[in-house]
Amino acid sequence: MKPLFRKPLIAYHIGILLLVAVSGIALSQLTTQYIILLSILVVAYIILIVIMLHIYDNYMKPIEKASQIVDEFVKGNYRARIHHSAGGSIGNLNNKLNVLARNLSEFKIKEQVREEQLTTVIDNTQSGLVLIDEKGYIHLVNRKFLSMFGGSAADYHGYLYYDVLANETIHETVQQTFLYERNIIHSLTQFIGVDKKYIEIIGAPIFNDRNMLKGAVLLLYDITHLKKLELMRKDFVANVSHELKTPITSISGFAETLLNGAMKDEDTLQHFLTIIHDESTRLQELIEDLLKLSRLEKDNFELVRTTVDIDRLVEEVIPIISQRAEKKTIDLKVDVQNEITLEADAQQVKQIIINLLSNAISYTPENGAVHLRIMDEGDYIHIQVSDNGIGISEEAIPRIFERFYRVDKARSRNTGGTGLGLAIVKHIAEVHEGKISVDSEPDKGSAFHVHLPKNNPASS
Ligand SMILES: Nc1ncnc2c1ncn2[C@@H]1O[C@H](COP(=O)(O)OP(=O)(O)OP(=O)(O)O)[C@@H](O)[C@H]1O
Numbered sequence: 001m002k003p004l005f006r007k008p009l010i011a012y013h014i015g016i017l018l019l020v021a022v023s024g025i026a027l028s029q030l031t032t033q034y035i036i037l038l039s040i041l042v043v044a045y046i047i048l049i050v051i052m053l054h055i056y057d058n059y060m061k062p063i064e065k066a067s068q069i070v071d072e073f074v075k076g077n078y079r080a081r082i083h084h085s086a087g088g089s090i091g092n093l094n095n096k097l098n099v100l101a102r103n104l105s106e107f108k109i110k111e112q113v114r115e116e117q118l119t120t121v122i123d124n125t126q127s128g129l130v131l132i133d134e135k136g137y138i139h140l141v142n143r144k145f146l147s148m149f150g151g152s153a154a155d156y157h158g159y160l161y162y163d164v165l166a167n168e169t170i171h172e173t174v175q176q177t178f179l180y181e182r183n184i185i186h187s188l189t190q191f192i193g194v195d196k197k198y199i200e201i202i203g204a205p206i207f208n209d210r211n212m213l214k215g216a217v218l219l220l221y222d223i224t225h226l227k228k229l230e231l232m233r234k235d236f237v238a239n240v241s242h243e244l245k246t247p248i249t250s251i252s253g254f255a256e257t258l259l260n261g262a263m264k265d266e267d268t269l270q271h272f273l274t275i276i277h278d279e280s281t282r283l284q285e286l287i288e289d290l291l292k293l294s295r296l297e298k299d300n301f302e303l304v305r306t307t308v309d310i311d312r313l314v315e316e317v318i319p320i321i322s323q324r325a326e327k328k329t330i331d332l333k334v335d336v337q338n339e340i341t342l343e344a345d346a347q348q349v350k351q352i353i354i355n356l357l358s359n360a361i362s363y364t365p366e367n368g369a370v371h372l373r374i375m376d377e378g379d380y381i382h383i384q385v386s387d388n389g390i391g392i393s394e395e396a397i398p399r400i401f402e403r404f405y406r407v408d409k410a411r412s413r414n415t416g417g418t419g420l421g422l423a424i425v426k427h428i429a430e431v432h433e434g435k436i437s438v439d440s441e442p443d444k445g446s447a448f449h450v451h452l453p454k455n456n457p458a459s460s
């Protein structure tokens with residue numbers, strides 16, 4: 001019985017009652033037996049109404065309420081509750097419905113949390129992820145995948161993989177995963193803007209409880225940095241071999257010529273031995289430089305930090321360099337601000353100054369000028385080595401800190417250079433948490449700047 005119907009029913013009963021009462025009064029002149037009968041009827045009628053109201057309130061109303069609550073559950077609203085107090089089995093049913101609602105509500109919250117966690121993990125994972133069903137439709141792509149292949153999730157969800165993914169390697173991976181039902185690994189290249197990215201793709205089949213293929217997951221890893229490292233390693237090995245080969249070939253060639261009889265001639269002997277000596281010195285320097293670099297690159301490399309007095313350090317460096325400057329009649333000027341000290345590895349700082357000054361002298365023609373300045377700039381000291389030499393072209397500047405890079409290979413080799421000097425300087429600056437930069441113009445000269453923190457950043 002709907003509440004809507006309850007009021008007209010009551011009104012209807014009251015109406016009947018009034019009608020009976022009025023007609024009873026009107027017929028009061030009738031017999032007393034009739035009045036008694038009428039009264040009994042009225043009382044019975046009232047009792048009937050009371051019983052009906054009781055049945056409605058105690059049985060029909062709670063069932064109606066329970067049905068409404070179940071309707072709410074069906075709609076997904078698990079927060080709905082029955083507040084109607086009822087006893088007996090109806091009350092029991094209401095309580096159980098409330099418990100069910102609470103359980104469903106908790107279950108829904110847990111599901112939401114789990115779904116959010118899963119989405120967060122999937123979206124923040126550093127590899128691209130694509131979920132494909134057994135018919136080839138895409139069900140999920142994560143954020144990393146979108147950053148690799150562009151578009152939005154809506155461009156992929158619900159589409160066949162070969163309609164929305166153009167790359168042939170991806171098609172092959174999916175097909176082989178479905179065909180062989182095992183993990184398949186391939187690699188591909190993809191352009192993100194102008195950057196070429198190397199991507200490793202793994203197709204993994206998904207099976208259901210009955211071991212039937214339900215689809216595949218594609219995982220895409222960006223392996224660009226690994227590829228670059230591999231290329232660098234290959235380049236490095238090729239460069240080292242080449243650099244070692246040149247002096248060794250020359251030494252063995254000249255030694256062979258001498259052994260074949262040339263040593264009998266005093267002048268040739270002298271000349272060839274000088275070459276052999278120079279080449280072996282070069283070989284030794286190269287190996288020393290390589291060892292320096294490898295020591296600096298070691299993970300557990302530790303600086304021997306002390307308080308370095310820059311004045312003293314420069315006094316030790318200048319005699320090593322000035323001879324070479326004098327030979328080329330280069331004017332070597334030194335300006336060191338008074339009393340600068342810094343927390344650093346003295347030997348390494350010395351190496352920076354030697355390498356920069358030695359370059360400045362090597363790449364400055366005779367009668368040129370080289371200027372070393374060391375300044376206190378607050379938290380940093382600034383080492384500046386400038387020259388008016390051959391300078392460096394704009395395209396070459398970013399490359400001069402690479403190992404073995406020389407702008408002019410022939411000229412550098414003539415000066416005995418191995419192309420490792422600046423790589424060492426850069427490494428030393430970096431292990432001290434400092435910076436290196438260069439201003440240069442061809443035929444005008446160059447200025448190298450190294451900034452080193454005065455205090456040990458690790459201890460401050
Ligand atoms: N002051 C400079 N003026 C012009 N070019 C320079 C100067 N310093 C460095 N370069 C260029 O940078 C290249 C790399 O320098 P780097 O010191 O690393 O190697 P190198 O001088 O050739 O050999 P070495 O390892 O013996 O120092 C040089 O070959 C040279 O072309």
Ligand SMILES: [Mg+2]
Pocket residue numbers: 355358359417419420421422
């Ligand atoms: Mg050099």
